[in-house]
Amino acid sequence: MSSFTESEERQTLRREVTKLAKTYGREYFTRCARSGEKTTDLWLAIGKAGYLGINIPEEYGGGGGGIGDVAAVCEELAAQGCPLLMMVVSPAICGTVISRFGTDAQKQKWLPGICDGSETMAFAITEPDAGTNSHNITTTARRDGDDWVLKGQKTYISGMDESKSVLVVSRAEDAKTGKLKPCLFVVPTDAPGLSFTPIPMEIVSPELQFQVFIDDVRLPADAIVGDEDAGLVQLFAGLNPERIMAASFSTGLGRFALDRATEYVKTREVFGAPIGSHQGIAHPLAQSKIEIELARLMTQKASALYEAGDDMGAGEAANMAKYAAAEAACDAADRAVQSHGGNGITQEYGVAGLLVAARAGRIAPVSREMILNFVGMHSLGLPKSY
Numbered sequence: 039m040s041s042f043t044e045s046e047e048r049q050t051l052r053r054e055v056t057k058l059a060k061t062y063g064r065e066y067f068t069r070c071a072r073s074g075e076k077t078t079d080l081w082l083a084i085g086k087a088g089y090l091g092i093n094i095p096e097e098y099g100g101g102g103g104g105i106g107d108v109a110a111v112c113e114e115l116a117a118q119g120c121p122l123l124m125m126v127v128s129p130a131i132c133g134t135v136i137s138r139f140g141t142d143a144q145k146q147k148w149l150p151g152i153c154d155g156s157e158t159m160a161f162a163i164t165e166p167d168a169g170t171n172s173h174n175i176t177t178t179a180r181r182d183g184d185d186w187v188l189k190g191q192k193t194y195i196s197g198m199d200e201s202k203s204v205l206v207v208s209r210a211e212d213a214k215t216g217k218l219k220p221c222l223f224v225v226p227t228d229a230p231g232l233s234f235t236p237i238p239m240e241i242v243s244p245e246l247q248f249q250v251f252i253d254d255v256r257l258p259a260d261a262i263v264g265d266e267d268a269g270l271v272q273l274f275a276g277l278n279p280e281r282i283m284a285a286s287f288s289t290g291l292g293r294f295a296l297d298r299a300t301e302y303v304k305t306r307e308v309f310g311a312p313i314g315s316h317q318g319i320a321h322p323l324a325q326s327k328i329e330i331e332l333a334r335l336m337t338q339k340a341s342a343l344y345e346a347g348d349d350m351g352a353g354e355a356a357n358m359a360k361y362a363a364a365e366a367a368c369d370a371a372d373r374a375v376q377s378h379g380g381n382g383i384t385q386e387y388g389v390a391g392l393l394v395a396a397r398a399g400r401i402a403p404v405s406r407e408m409i410l411n412f413v414g415m416h417s418l419g420l421p422k423s424y
C-alpha cells in the first residue's frame with residue numbers, strides 16, 4: 039500500500055457503508071426532515087452493522103478501529119445524501135472522551151449503547167453568552183455531599199431529542215485555588231431539572247438543535263468523566279476527532295452535491311448540447327472535484343497522525359482539513375445549485391437544501407475564523423489575535 043492510498047480494509051468499509059446508505063438515500067433523509075420523523079432506522083442499521091462504534095474498543099462493543107474508520111463512515115453516509123451530525127457527536131466526541139478517560143464502569147455503562155445506537159449521547163459546550171469563547175462558559179457544578187449539582191444553559195445542542203444522555207462541559211470550583219475549572223459530566227436527558235426546546239433552523243435535516251436549560255440537576259459522583267483536575271486536557275482530546283469528523287461530514291456533502299450536479303449537466307440540453315460541454319459549467323465543477331479531493335487528503339493525513347498518537351501534528355492537520363472541507367462543500371453546493379438553473383431551487387431536485395447544511399460547516403463545531411486564528415498563531419507563529 040502506498041502512503042497515499044487508504045488500506046484495502048478502509049476501502050472495503052467505504053464500499054459497504056455506501057451500499058447500506060444507498061438503501062436509504064437522500065429521498066428518505068429529506069422525507070424524514072420535512073415530516074419531522076427521525077432517521078432512527080438508518081442509525082440503528084449503521085449500529086447493527088458495526089459502523090457506528092467502529093472507532094471504539096472491541097471490549098466495549100466497538101470495532102477497535104481508528105478515527106479514520108468512523109470518519110470514512112460519516113463521509114460515505116453524507117456522500118449518499120444522509121449527512122448525520124450525530125456521528126460527529128456521539129461516537130466521535132463522546133465515544134473518544136469516554137474511551138480515553140472514563141472508568142471501566144463508565145465505559146461498560148455508556149459505550150455499548152453508543153456503538154449499537156441505542157444510547158446516543160449528545161455533547162453540550164456552547165452557551166449563549168460565551169459562544170466561540172468556550173473559556174467563558176458559566177454552567178457550574180457544585181459539590182453537595184457525594185453528589186454534583188449542575189446549573190446553567192446551553193445552546194445549539196444537536197440531537198437532544200434522540201439522545202439518552204448528554205456530555206455537558208461545566209465548570210467546578212477548584213478546592214485549592216477557588217478558580218473554576220472545566221469538568222465533563224454525563225447527564226441523562228430525562229434528569230429532573232433538565233429541559234430542552236428546539237431552535238427553529240433552516241437546515242433540511244431530521245437532526246435538530248436545542249436550547250438546553252440545566253436547573254439544579256443532581257448527579258451522582260460517578261457522573262463526572264475522567265479526572266476532575268484534568269478537564270481541559272480531556273476536552274482537548276475530543277477536539278481532533280470532532281474536527282476530523284466535521285471535515286468528513288463536509289467532504290461527503292460536497293461529493294453528494296458534485297455528483298448531483300455532474301449527473302444533471304451531462305443530460306440537460308439548452309443550446310443543442312449538454313450544458314456540461316460549456317466550460318462555464320464544467321470548470322467550476324472540476325474545481326470542486328479538486329478542492330474536495332484536497333480536503334479529503336488532508337482529512338486522511340489528520341486521521342493518520344491522530345491514530346499514530348501525534349496530537350499536535352493532528353491538531354494542525356485536523357484544523358486545516360476542517361477548514362478546507364467546509365469551504366469545498368460550500369462551493370460545491372453553490373455550484374450544484376447554479377448548474378441546475380431554476381431546478382436548483384426546487385424541492386423536487388433538493389439541491390438548494392444543501393446550501394445551509396454545507397454553510398453550517400463553516401460555523402460549527404469550530405468556525406473558520408477560529409481555525410484561521412489557530413493557523414495564524416500556531417503554524418505561522420503570529421501573535422495571538424483574540
Ligand SMILES: Cc1cc2nc3c(=O)[nH]c(=O)nc-3n(C[C@H](O)[C@H](O)[C@H](O)COP(=O)(O)OP(=O)(O)OC[C@H]3O[C@@H](n4cnc5c(N)ncnc54)[C@H](O)[C@@H]3O)c2cc1C
Nearest residue numbers: 161162163164169170194195196398401402403405407424
Ligand atoms: C448546526 C449546528 C449544530 C451545532 N451543534 C452543537 C452541539 O451539538 N453542541 C455544541 O456544544 N454546540 C453546537 N453548535 C454550536 C457551534 O459550535 C457554535 O455555533 C459555534 O462554535 C460558534 O459559536 P456562536 O454561534 O456562539 O458564534 P459567535 O461566537 O457569536 O461568533 C459569531 C462569529 O464571530 C466570529 N468570531 C468570534 N470570535 C472571533 C475572533 N476572536 N476572531 C475572529 N472571528 C471571531 C465567529 O467565527 C463567528 O463567525 C452547533 C451549531 C450549529 C450551527
